Amino acid sequence: MSRAQRLSDPRAIRQRLGLNQQDFWGQIGVTQSGGSRYESGREMPKPVQELLRLVHVDRLNLRNVTxxxxxxxxxxxxxxxxxxxxxxxxxxxxxxxxxxxxxxxx
Structure with a gap:
């Protein structure tokens, strides 16, 4: 599965990590309701896609990087x-x- 394909299914990423919507989306500054819309197919803005990739796919703790x-x-x-x-x-x-x-x- 390519990286682009993985990012196109944020629900699968969240479920694989065992997080609820509030915790998963909150880590990248998105509300639970906004995250639910993305999981239902609404297009994610590029900055949100990049944060999702960095935090939940690459597992980067942004607090540790300056x-x-x-x-x-x-x-x-x-x-x-x-x-x-x-x-x-x-x-x-x-x-x-x-x-x-x-x-x-x-």
Missing amino acids: RIDLLALAHLKKSQPKLYRKLKAEAMQGTTHNQRHRRART
């Missing part, structure tokens, strides 16, 4: 591309390991 973090990352990517790729690969391996570990515990 503008300076993103600027530092962009600088590292540009000035030290080999190091950036190495760190990115290591981070991905850690993420994959953590996901497997969480699934094994449940």
Whole structure:
């Protein structure tokens, strides 16, 4: 399933995460009633789609990311591309390991 297809079914994402509408949509600044409309097929504005992707698909905690973090990352990517790729690969391996570990515990 492509990322676009996953985002086109926010109800499935919410149910997979085990959240009610108020908690799911509230995390990205959308009311429960607004989220219900999106789940029923109303088109989501692009900013809402991006927040849904970042928070509920990519599982990014936006409270932990600052503008300076993103600027530092962009600088590292540009000035030290080999190091950036190495760190990115290591981070991905850690993420994959953590996901497997969480699934094994449940």
